Amino acid sequence: EDTWVKAGGSTGRCRCSAGHGGPHCAKQVPADTCDHDWYVDPVMSGEDLDKLVDSFCGRATHPAEVAACNQVIWKPHWEQGGEFAQCGAYPRAHWVHSAKCRVQQPAPAPPAPVPAPPAPAPKPAPAPTPAPTPAPTPAPTPAP
Secondary structure (H helix, E strand, O other): OOEEEEOOOOEEEEOOOEEEOOOOOEOOOOOOOOOOOOOOOOOOOHHHHHHHHHHHHHHHHHHHHHHHHHHHHOOOOOOOOOOOOOOOHHHHHHHHOOOOHHHHOOOOOOOOOOOOOOOOOOOOOOOOOOOOOOOOOOOOOOOO
């Protein structure tokens, strides 16, 4: 079974087939159930991905998409946003592309709490020290 197809015009890039992922397309991955409005192709050039992001962000209306656009588009340091502007073109495009889906997915359940180890058993109190036995009373001295 082929788990990848050649893509990108003989530049050595591949696109994993549906249900496969990873650098060698050997990892089984669940199908993406989110309905995307547009497609981000990893074989697109950085310039094309930037144009796609700019075009999409120019007309984004969903709050999650607007927030994602604000995170990936460069801003001067005195303005809020642009946290991911230094990332590569594909991660930025994927971040914007998947924004609405991330909101729709339920948050992962927090890990189960690890029970605290049982408290050590208290040490028994030391036994009271018995009072010293008084010295025997000497016998009375006989009278002369």
